[in-house]
Amino acid sequence: MTQTFRPHVVIVGAGFGGLSAARALAHAPVEVTVIDKRNHHLFQPLLYQVATAALSPADIAGPIRAILAGQKNARVLLDRVTGVDVANRTVSLANAGPLAYDWLIVATGARHSYFGKDHWGAHAPGIKTIDDATAVRHKVLLALERAETETDPERRKALLTFVLIGAGPTGVEMAGAIAELAHRSVSRDFRSITPHCSRVVLIGSEPRVLAAFPEDLSAAAQRAIEALGVEVRLGSKVTHVAYDHVEIGEDIIPTHTAIWAAGVMASPAAEWLAAPCDRAGRAVVDSDLTVPGCERVFVIGDTAACVGPDRRPLPGIAPVAKQQGRYAAQAILARIAGREPQPFAYRHYGNLATIGRKRAVIDFGRVHLTGWLAWVLWSVAHVFFLVGFRNRLAVGWNLVWNYLTFARHARLITGEVEASAPEDRRLAA
Amino acid sequence: MTQTFRPHVVIVGAGFGGLSAARALAHAPVEVTVIDKRNHHLFQPLLYQVATAALSPADIAGPIRAILAGQKNARVLLDRVTGVDVANRTVSLANAGPLAYDWLIVATGARHSYFGKDHWGAHAPGIKTIDDATAVRHKVLLALERAETETDPERRKALLTFVLIGAGPTGVEMAGAIAELAHRSVSRDFRSITPHCSRVVLIGSEPRVLAAFPEDLSAAAQRAIEALGVEVRLGSKVTHVAYDHVEIGEDIIPTHTAIWAAGVMASPAAEWLAAPCDRAGRAVVDSDLTVPGCERVFVIGDTAACVGPDRRPLPGIAPVAKQQGRYAAQAILARIAGREPQPFAYRHYGNLATIGRKRAVIDFGRVHLTGWLAWVLWSVAHVFFLVGFRNRLAVGWNLVWNYLTFARHARLITGEVEASAPEDRRLAA
Numbered sequence: 098m099t100q101t102f103r104p105h106v107v108i109v110g111a112g113f114g115g116l117s118a119a120r121a122l123a124h125a126p127v128e129v130t131v132i133d134k135r136n137h138h139l140f141q142p143l144l145y146q147v148a149t150a151a152l153s154p155a156d157i158a159g160p161i162r163a164i165l166a167g168q169k170n171a172r173v174l175l176d177r178v179t180g181v182d183v184a185n186r187t188v189s190l191a192n193a194g195p196l197a198y199d200w201l202i203v204a205t206g207a208r209h210s211y212f213g214k215d216h217w218g219a220h221a222p223g224i225k226t227i228d229d230a231t232a233v234r235h236k237v238l239l240a241l242e243r244a245e246t247e248t249d250p251e252r253r254k255a256l257l258t259f260v261l262i263g264a265g266p267t268g269v270e271m272a273g274a275i276a277e278l279a280h281r282s283v284s285r286d287f288r289s290i291t292p293h294c295s296r297v298v299l300i301g302s303e304p305r306v307l308a309a310f311p312e313d314l315s316a317a318a319q320r321a322i323e324a325l326g327v328e329v330r331l332g333s334k335v336t337h338v339a340y341d342h343v344e345i346g347e348d349i350i351p352t353h354t355a356i357w358a359a360g361v362m363a364s365p366a367a368e369w370l371a372a373p374c375d376r377a378g379r380a381v382v383d384s385d386l387t388v389p390g391c392e393r394v395f396v397i398g399d400t401a402a403c404v405g406p407d408r409r410p411l412p413g414i415a416p417v418a419k420q421q422g423r424y425a426a427q428a429i430l431a432r433i434a435g436r437e438p439q440p441f442a443y444r445h446y447g448n449l450a451t452i453g454r455k456r457a458v459i460d461f462g463r464v465h466l467t468g469w470l471a472w473v474l475w476s477v478a479h480v481f482f483l484v485g486f487r488n489r490l491a492v493g494w495n496l497v498w499n500y501l502t503f504a505r506h507a508r509l510i511t512g513e514v515e516a517s518a519p520e521d522r523r524l525a526a
Numbered sequence: 527m528t529q530t531f532r533p534h535v536v537i538v539g540a541g542f543g544g545l546s547a548a549r550a551l552a553h554a555p556v557e558v559t560v561i562d563k564r565n566h567h568l569f570q571p572l573l574y575q576v577a578t579a580a581l582s583p584a585d586i587a588g589p590i591r592a593i594l595a596g597q598k599n600a601r602v603l604l605d606r607v608t609g610v611d612v613a614n615r616t617v618s619l620a621n622a623g624p625l626a627y628d629w630l631i632v633a634t635g636a637r638h639s640y641f642g643k644d645h646w647g648a649h650a651p652g653i654k655t656i657d658d659a660t661a662v663r664h665k666v667l668l669a670l671e672r673a674e675t676e677t678d679p680e681r682r683k684a685l686l687t688f689v690l691i692g693a694g695p696t697g698v699e700m701a702g703a704i705a706e707l708a709h710r711s712v713s714r715d716f717r718s719i720t721p722h723c724s725r726v727v728l729i730g731s732e733p734r735v736l737a738a739f740p741e742d743l744s745a746a747a748q749r750a751i752e753a754l755g756v757e758v759r760l761g762s763k764v765t766h767v768a769y770d771h772v773e774i775g776e777d778i779i780p781t782h783t784a785i786w787a788a789g790v791m792a793s794p795a796a797e798w799l800a801a802p803c804d805r806a807g808r809a810v811v812d813s814d815l816t817v818p819g820c821e822r823v824f825v826i827g828d829t830a831a832c833v834g835p836d837r838r839p840l841p842g843i844a845p846v847a848k849q850q851g852r853y854a855a856q857a858i859l860a861r862i863a864g865r866e867p868q869p870f871a872y873r874h875y876g877n878l879a880t881i882g883r884k885r886a887v888i889d890f891g892r893v894h895l896t897g898w899l900a901w902v903l904w905s906v907a908h909v910f911f912l913v914g915f916r917n918r919l920a921v922g923w924n925l926v927w928n929y930l931t932f933a934r935h936a937r938l939i940t941g942e943v944e945a946s947a948p949e950d951r952r953l954a955a
Binding site: 135136137153154155156158159160162163166167172173174175176192193227238239242245246283285286287288507508509510 | 564565566582583584585587588589591592595596601602603604605621622656667668671674675712714715716717936937938939
């Protein structure tokens with residue numbers, strides 16, 4: 098029996114892009130290693146539901162090992178990549194020696210960015226990981242608890258003010274969910290605070306919400322979110338964030354709960370590869386998703402700056418990452434077989450955002466959908482795309498249950514809390 | 527309209543005892559304030575399932591506010607009690623001014639105790655809170671991940687050795703669950719480690735496991751747990767715990783995952799009340815559960831040292847706390863009405879412990895039950911006693927699902943991890 102040589106494909110990052118690349122290589126004559134610094138794949142589109150206590154972390158995340166358990170040619174490494182040596186074709190790891198690759202797919206995603214004001218992060222956390230989401234949940238629920246016992250009316254008002262910075266899908270979805278949480282779900286449970294005490298403010302720098310959507314859908318989304326009691330402030334630039342207020346120029350909004358949904362910055366993959374990148378740190382790639390000069394290195398998903406047929410950069414959404422993952426896998430197999438791959442072509446199916454418990458907007462290109470029907474489609478699509486049969490059942494069940502009852506079952510404040518100290522270091526940290 | 531005086535009952539702690547007292551006062555002419563330093567009630571008997579990744583925290587915990595939302599005469603305070611002034615009938619709070627009571631019920635539970643060796647806690651965490659359970663889950667899952675990439679056989683063996691210190695119900699349940707997790711649930715997902723690599727050791731200081739149960743049930747439990755591959759070491763005293771080993775006298779067991787299930791210490795309620803206490807810190811109470819000399823202060827549940835009809839102290843289990851909570855509520859109402867309450871009489875229904883995915887032992891007094899039927903009864907009882915319809919459905923569904931599939935869906939390692947550094951401060955902290 099001769100041992101045939103099987104090229105080694107290393108995939109860094111097990112998000113939508115990395116996992117779809119790994120799966121596309123399932124039956125190919127290659128060895129696949131998936132490296133991630135976390136042990137779980139995360140269904141990021143539903144992360145705001147964890148942050149607002151509607152879902153549990155395990156509902157929207159699954160161990161990468163379990164997802165790839167059936168794939169014989171794949172192994173999973175829990176480790177952090179610290180660099181890439183393109184000349185020697187190795188990846189450096191934080192905890193193990195360098196790992197050699199024949200082909201490399203970099204799918205490390207993005208973090209939120211404070212545009213150089215990183216100290217704002219202490220007071221306005223973003224929502225990219227499960228830890229981010231549970232920290233935001235902690236902050237929102239604790240603000241309600243503190244408001245319940247606060248006797249000073251000004252301080253109480255600040256505790257009941259929730260400010261979302263950024264009016265893209267994350268900001269809009271969070272604003273709707275928090276408005277429902279603060280106005281309805283908790284109204285039965287508290288004795289001192291009443292639903293109309295809460296104020297939810299959505300701040301956008303563009304002249305409309307969901308600026309990436311067509312204008313009629315932006316308008317519909319704004320109407321829907323205002324109907325939930327959210328105050329929408331557009332064309333506004335946040336100039337300062339402190340632990341007890343947010344500033345928009347001269348205007349000061351007292352709040353203890355600001356949440357960041359304004360910008361993202363790609364992971365440092367471009368730096369590793371010494372590749373040119375755009376303003377958001379995304380590596381500029383060729384039409385075959387490789388970095389110019391490194392034909393064995395593919396960069397995909399939120400880490401890549403890739404332009405669409407209309408010359409505009411592709412958005413940082415799951416379908417782009419998934420299609421790029423599948424493409425990179427196929428391009429590698431083509432090159433191994435001695436063929437030149439076709440350039441990557443993104444196929445756009447639609448853009449979705451949800452507003453509160455039962456409204457959504459969907460942009461299918463020619464067809465625009467709003468309202469309850471859009472929400473049903475949004476729900477079906479999200480449940481369908483969740484990884485794992487069990488998670489689908491759990492999340493589907495939760496969506497139905499929350500729709501029927503307004504319940505927020507995952508309202509846990511974990512960690513030791515000092516209930517009303519405003520300078521609480523746990524929160525400021 | 528005249529405002530009638532309604533006595534104020536303050537309940538400290540929203541565990542089984544505190545909540546059952548609050549509920550027993552639902553229709554009584556009193557005002558009830560429930561104070562807890564956490565915002566959630568926890569169904570502790572299933573906590574080991576969170577620690578072994580079978581359930582999510584929100585499956586077994588619910589916001590205290592939501593549980594008491596329908597009870598008009600009750601309000602909930604998220605705060606930490608720091609002392610009691612019996613003479614002035616007030617409770618001191620960490621974040622608000624003193625709170626006056628007419629009647630006080632102290633139900634603050636217990637923490638695990640290291641018998642004066644508190645530094646062991648860093649290497650052998652106990653399981654009493656949700657944060658404890660997720661920390662243990664983190665430790666167990668990370669040990670498996672590290673073992674997967676560890677090349678040194680000795681170190682790998684240590685990473686795959688799990689030591690449970692204490693052979694009471696918690697130790698036995700954890701040992702069974704970890705054995706199944708390490709031997710079966712994860713066997714598909716890993717490439718280097720195989721099921722038979724793992725070693726689970728259960729250390730008990732008594733001559734048998736489940737020493738509070740009758741001998742035949744102890745024997746049955748030991749057989750069942752040994753059938754799962756657990757190594758049982760009885761009559762053994764742990765003399766030292768370090769980050770990479772556990773010592774029993776001369777004998778050294780290399781392990782990176784020791785878990786403490788050996789002893790508990792009551793919360794400092796006896797100290798607050800300057801009341802005499804037993805060796806485990808529990809306040810000695812009269813037959814009406816009040817502290818001698820403080821007839822308006824009841825101490826219940828794990829915080830109280832109360833003897834049963836056989837002169838033995840009542841065990842620290844949920845039914846005792848619940849019955850005492852109901853009793854304290856009724857005793858208060860009797861005193862308010864000018865009657866003297868009957869002494870507290872504990873009614874024992876049975877003792878349960880579960881072993882792995884489908885075995886349990888139940889002591890009904892005259893009737894002893896073991897095996898699969900006991901497990902079914904255990905499951906039904908636990909699901910039935912869970913607070914909240916939604917949690918019952920979720921946990922019931924999870925029990926069935928896990929029974930059918932061996933799945934452990936909540937296998938999330940959260941927080942930033944440095945995958946294989948043995949001195950990892952996050953774990954040691």
